[in-house]
Amino acid sequence: MERSEILEGLRRRPVVSVLIVGAGINGIGVFRDLALNGVDVLLVDRGDFCSGASAASSHMAHGGIRYLENGEFRLVREAVQERNRLIENAPHVVKPLPTIIPIFKFWSGLLNAPLKFFNLLDRPAERGAFVIKVGLMLYDAFTSGQGTVPPHKFEGRLKSLAKYPRLNPHIRYTATYYDGQILSPERLAVELVLDGEAEGAHARALNYVSLSGVRDGQVTLRDELTGSTHTVTPRLIVNAAGPWIDPVNASLGLSHRYVGGTKGSHLVLQHPQLRAAIGQNEFFFENNDGRIVLIFPFYDKVIIGSSDIPIENADDARCTAEEVDYFIGLVARVFPDIHITPEHIVFRFSGVRPLPYSKAKTAGQISRDHVIHTDTLGNIPIYSLVGGKWTTYRAFAAQVTDRALAALGLPRKADTKSLPVGGGRDYPWTGYAQIDFIKKVADETGLENFRPKKLFDRYGTRAADVARFLCAGPDEPLNSIPDWTRREVRFLVEREKAVRLDDLLLRRSTLAWLGGVTRPVAQEFANLMGDFLGWSAEQRRAELEYALDLLRDRHGLNS
Ligand SMILES: Cc1cc2nc3c(=O)[nH]c(=O)nc-3n(C[C@H](O)[C@H](O)[C@H](O)COP(=O)(O)OP(=O)(O)OC[C@H]3O[C@@H](n4cnc5c(N)ncnc54)[C@H](O)[C@@H]3O)c2cc1C
Numbered sequence: 001m002e003r004s005e006i007l008e009g010l011r012r013r014p015v016v017s018v019l020i021v022g023a024g025i026n027g028i029g030v031f032r033d034l035a036l037n038g039v040d041v042l043l044v045d046r047g048d049f050c051s052g053a054s055a056a057s058s059h060m061a062h063g064g065i066r067y068l069e070n071g072e073f074r075l076v077r078e079a080v081q082e083r084n085r086l087i088e089n090a091p092h093v094v095k096p097l098p099t100i101i102p103i104f105k106f107w108s109g110l111l112n113a114p115l116k117f118f119n120l121l122d123r124p125a126e127r128g129a130f131v132i133k134v135g136l137m138l139y140d141a142f143t144s145g146q147g148t149v150p151p152h153k154f155e156g157r158l159k160s161l162a163k164y165p166r167l168n169p170h171i172r173y174t175a176t177y178y179d180g181q182i183l184s185p186e187r188l189a190v191e192l193v194l195d196g197e198a199e200g201a202h203a204r205a206l207n208y209v210s211l212s213g214v215r216d217g218q219v220t221l222r223d224e225l226t227g228s229t230h231t232v233t234p235r236l237i238v239n240a241a242g243p244w245i246d247p248v249n250a251s252l253g254l255s256h257r258y259v260g261g262t263k264g265s266h267l268v269l270q271h272p273q274l275r276a277a278i279g280q281n282e283f284f285f286e287n288n289d290g291r292i293v294l295i296f297p298f299y300d301k302v303i304i305g306s307s308d309i310p311i312e313n314a315d316d317a318r319c320t321a322e323e324v325d326y327f328i329g330l331v332a333r334v335f336p337d338i339h340i341t342p343e344h345i346v347f348r349f350s351g352v353r354p355l356p357y358s359k360a361k362t363a364g365q366i367s368r369d370h371v372i373h374t375d376t377l378g379n380i381p382i383y384s385l386v387g388g389k390w391t392t393y394r395a396f397a398a399q400v401t402d403r404a405l406a407a408l409g410l411p412r413k414a415d416t417k418s419l420p421v422g423g424g425r426d427y428p429w430t431g432y433a434q435i436d437f438i439k440k441v442a443d444e445t446g447l448e449n450f451r452p453k454k455l456f457d458r459y460g461t462r463a464a465d466v467a468r469f470l471c472a473g474p475d476e477p478l479n480s481i482p483d484w485t486r487r488e489v490r491f492l493v494e495r496e497k498a499v500r501l502d503d504l505l506l507r508r509s510t511l512a513w514l515g516g517v518t519r520p521v522a523q524e525f526a527n528l529m530g531d532f533l534g535w536s537a538e539q540r541r542a543e544l545e546y547a548l549d550l551l552r553d554r555h556g557l558n559s
Pocket of ligand 1: 021022023024025026027028044045046047048049050051053054055056057058059060061141149207210211212240241242243244248263264265306345351352353354385387389390391392513
């Protein structure tokens with residue numbers, strides 16, 4: 001359904017079984033699960049889908065080996081299992097990622113876990129080979145027999161340096177284990193929304209619609225594009241507003257402190273030397289101050305992250321100059337002869353982890369597990385979804401859905417454990433099968449092979465739908481970026497709910513992330529969107545300036 005149809009439908013019949021506030025990965029996960037189970041569900045977000053914390057993650061589908069030290073065995077077990085499910089159900093976006101830990105010490109870090117247990121730990125000591133070995137053995141044990149990713153291995157100094165010659169020569173070992181990399185969390189999220197809506201007219205999702213208040217059991221929703229308001233009467237509310245859970249609850253008349261967020265920032269670097277030094281591997285290590293650092297490949301770029309800094313207002317999260325200096329300095333610990341300057345940065349991003357409010361001594365010790373808090377508004381239950389990780393969204397959503405189905409008196413009809421997502425459906429797993437798939441799309445549509453290949457890389461098996469769409473009318477490459485065509489942009493607007501220019505540049509594509517947005521590119525996208533959505537010249541100008549301002553302010557774009 002189109003946006004206007006959904007809004008008109010709500011005006012005519014303002015009753016929904018479940019209203020989900022917040023379309024980050026947790027709200028979206030619940031939306032898809034409820035939709036699959038036939039529940040009349042409305043998902044709203046004050047911005048675009050996946051534009052909050054879920055757009056700021058380190059892109060890892062991981063168990064969180066570090067959480068073992070906090071005694072969070074349940075969480076790690078669940079997370080490694082969910083990591084495997086993500087790789088299996090969304091293979092077009094989530095890829096196995098070899099992760100290398102450079103190790104400088106042997107026994108160090110043994111006391112971290114007991115000190116943490118007795119709440120005596122101010123700052124964890126650097127983890128040595130012994131602690132890391134035990135952690136990785138447990139990590140493997142949680143998924144033994146599944147075979148989705150290979151088990152870990154240890155290698156000595158000489159072998160490690162032969163493989164990674166630019167690594168710090170003072171290392172004593174490297175440990176290699178596997179996690180998953182979510183190449184485009186934003187695409188995965190929007191595909192989950194589309195899958196949910198594909199279940200039928202009972203499942204509706206709206207970006208740019210916020211919850212603004214409540215009166216007599218009726219919730220007021222505001223269309224952020226037009227300013228118009230709508231009231232709906234839900235039987236149940238899911239507050240999935242991530243770092244904004246407390247303000248959303250306040251709009252519903254509840255005063256709780258459920259969330260105490262920490263800010264995390266990352267840089268995307270254009271640095272061919274560093275990119276060559278890491279190969280297809282993530283490097284995962286501790287800086288001297290005990291903070292965890294990630295350096296990993298992102299297409300032909302490198303991402304470095306992240307910080308973990310308490311923050312009061314999630315809207316203020318920006319990657320600061322101090323963080324940039326910190327990130328640049330820390331690469332030297334692992335790759336001492338690789339020099340990085342601010343000129344290598346093509347994109348930066350920052351977001352707030354919606355962690356449970358805690359009095360822990362350091363941010364690293366706050367639990368990364370998820371919890372559902374239940375309140376009521378009159379007789380309407382409100383579930384606040386606190387914490388969680390991208391990796392565990394499906395499991396968290398299943399728990400919320402079970403609780404919602406029970407409250408609504410409905411049975412569970414289907415579950416999402418083995419349900420493929422979007423372009424992960426009927427995925428050709430081997431190289432040969434992929435070549436066959438691409439050739440079949442080219443034969444069927446008459447597109448030259450390179451285009452279906454590009455589409456496959458971007459959309460997985462949805463490439464077949466996109467290719468058919470490209471051929472259904474006159475099409476031509478864009479002037480500013482011939483990698484894209486007019487009808488591909490149109491597809492994203494008509495079929496993927498992109499309504500603002502930055503939706504296209506930041507979330508339906510990876511253009512901005514890879515430093516590909518210049519003024520001419522943004523201008524051409526704005527004009528095309530304007531053609532498809534009927535924008536006036538003034539609206540096109542305004543969208544262009546808004547998107548460029550946002551890219552400058554939040555992502556350090558220079559143009
Ligand atoms: C720096 C960082 C690194 C991370 N790295 C990883 C990682 O590598 N792997 C991993 O598994 N997890 C990681 N995480 C954790 C993970 O990203 C988050 O736990 C998860 O994305 C939270 O999703 P959410 O849906 O709860 O919140 P969000 O994604 O923030 O969604 C909440 C939504 O609510 C909306 N909203 C707010 N107010 C309103 C309102 N009044 N009306 C309507 N909508 C509203 C917001 O616009 C937002 O889109 C990381 C998080 C951060 C910040």
